[in-house]
Amino acid sequence: MHVLDRDLEAATEAARNASLPEAFDWQVWFVPKAQWLGEISRLRKQPDVARAHYETARRLLEGRATQFPDDPRYHGSRGIVYAGLGRSDEAVRSVRKGAELPPITKEAYRGLYAVEALALVYATTGDREAAVSQIGDLLSRPSHVSAAMFRLDPRWDPLRGHQGFEQLLRQETN
Numbered sequence: 001m002h003v004l005d006r007d008l009e010a011a012t013e014a015a016r017n018a019s020l021p022e023a024f025d026w027q028v029w030f031v032p033k034a035q036w037l038g039e040i041s042r043l044r045k046q047p048d049v050a051r052a053h054y055e056t057a058r059r060l061l062e063g064r065a066t067q068f069p070d071d072p073r074y075h076g077s078r079g080i081v082y083a084g085l086g087r088s089d090e091a092v093r094s095v096r097k098g099a100e101l102p103p104i105t106k107e108a109y110r111g112l113y114a115v116e117a118l119a120l121v122y123a124t125t126g127d128r129e130a131a132v133s134q135i136g137d138l139l140s141r142p143s144h145v146s147a148a149m150f151r152l153d154p155r156w157d158p159l160r161g162h163q164g165f166e167q168l169l170r171q172e173t174n
Helices: 008-017 033-043 047-067 072-084 088-100 108-125 128-139 147-152 154-159 163-173
Strands: 023-026 029-032
Touching: 008 033, 023 033, 029 033, 029 047, 029 072, 033 047, 033 072, 033 154, 047 072, 072 088, 072 108, 088 108, 108 128, 108 154, 128 154, 128 163, 147 154, 147 163
Parallel strands: none
Antiparallel strands: 023 029
């Protein structure tokens, strides 16, 4: 919640103090605490701190993706971490693999989270057109995803001002 409120200092403290040992783990996502701290540090414009957290998360996720190659959660999170490290090609490859494992046409619930990760990687790596395309697809389906979420979440800031992104956000409010 702190991230959506843009209280990044409180978000950092909450993530550091989370009682989970290494990751926020649920059936549709697996986010190492180090990944989340990397995301927050990136938003706080602390690139060296972000890189250190992303590297820690990368090591964990690469091991998990190797150990459980059919689990899309690890590929999606690994893609987000690679994007944070500036490894754009690897980020897209990893997150695409995650999105293909439960194709949204066959597994709508888990597939939505994988497509959301794909959109985030595109936004983070600067492929605004691809990100907006994925977001349009997400907003066209019944899901947890909403224009309000995209408006609030600072991780989508790279898309602010993009005509297609702004249009998608307006369409849902009409």
